[in-house]
Amino acid sequence: MSESTLVTAEREFTITRVFDAPRELVFHAWTDPDQIAEWAGPHGFSTPRDSIVVEPAVGGRYESLMVSDADGTTFPSSGVFREIVEPERLVFTWGDPTSPDSISIITVTFDESGDNKTTMTFHLLAPGPLSPDDGAAEGWGQSLDRLAELLRR
Numbered sequence: 001m002s003e004s005t006l007v008t009a010e011r012e013f014t015i016t017r018v019f020d021a022p023r024e025l026v027f028h029a030w031t032d033p034d035q036i037a038e039w040a041g042p043h044g045f046s047t048p049r050d051s052i053v054v055e056p057a058v059g060g061r062y063e064s065l066m067v068s069d070a071d072g073t074t075f076p077s078s079g080v081f082r083e084i085v086e087p088e089r090l091v092f093t094w095g096d097p098t099s100p101d102s103i104s105i106i107t108v109t110f111d112e113s114g115d116n117k118t119t120m121t122f123h124l125l126a127p128g129p130l131s132p133d134d135g136a137a138e139g140w141g142q143s144l145d146r147l148a149e150l151l152r153r
Contacts, residue, residue: 010129010130011125011126011127011128011129011130012123012124012125012126012130013123013124013130013136013137014121014122014123014124015121015122015137015140015141015144016119016120016121016122017119017120017122017144017148018113018117018118018119018120019117019118019120019147019148019151020116020117020151020152021116021117021118021151022112022116022118023087023088023110023111023112023118024087025118025151026087026110026118026120026147026151027086027087027088027090027110028087029147029150029151030090030108031054031056031090032054033049033052033053033054034049035150036052036054036064037049037052038146038150039143039144039146039147039149039150040052040064040066040143040146041066041139041142041143041146042135042138042139042140042141042142042143043142043145043146044068044069044070045066045067045068045069045075046066046067046069047064047065047066047067048065048067051063051064051065052064055081056081056084057081057084058081058082058083058084059080059081060080060081061078061079061080061081062078062079062080062081062092063076063077063078063097064076064077064078065077075096076096076097076098077094077095077096077097078094078095078097079092079093079094079095079103079106080092080093082105087110088109088110088111089107089108089109089110090106090107090108091105091106091107091108092105092106093105093106094106094124101127101128102127103127104124104125104126104127105124105125106122106123106124106125107121107122107123107125108120108121108122108123109121120144122140122144124136124137124140
């Protein structure tokens with residue numbers, strides 16, 4: 001089971017999900033490249049394992065390359081970890097490395113919800129207004145759907 005809520009504003013959005021998994025497992029899915037390769041990206045996209053770099057330490061970087069399954073178009077993303085409190089919280093920058101003005105700040109918190117459940121709150125703060133057409137909230141929501149599927153295995 002995975003419950004979800006989405007709250008949006010002009011420059012930010014928050015997605016809250018309840019996962020049927022202990023928070024240590026949910027947290028680890030965000031920092032393990034093998035798992036990231038299985039869930040990162042919306043439906044119709046993949047993130048090849050060999051494109052993922054994760055250095056889970058303050059100041060550490062991450063990189064990935066999302067690929068459209070339909071036509072092979074690539075979408076790079078990268079960032080730097082600003083805060084890591086395992087297994088409670090991740091704060092990192094996120095965006096297209098070729099467009100520095102597009103860098104967002106993402107905060108992900110992981111709260112124990114009893115019965116081996118985790119309430120994960122994902123918050124994205126964009127550098128400027130978000131367009132309803134940009135697809136970020138929908139894309140992250142679909143990625144989190146894929147994460148829920150991975151955690152059920």
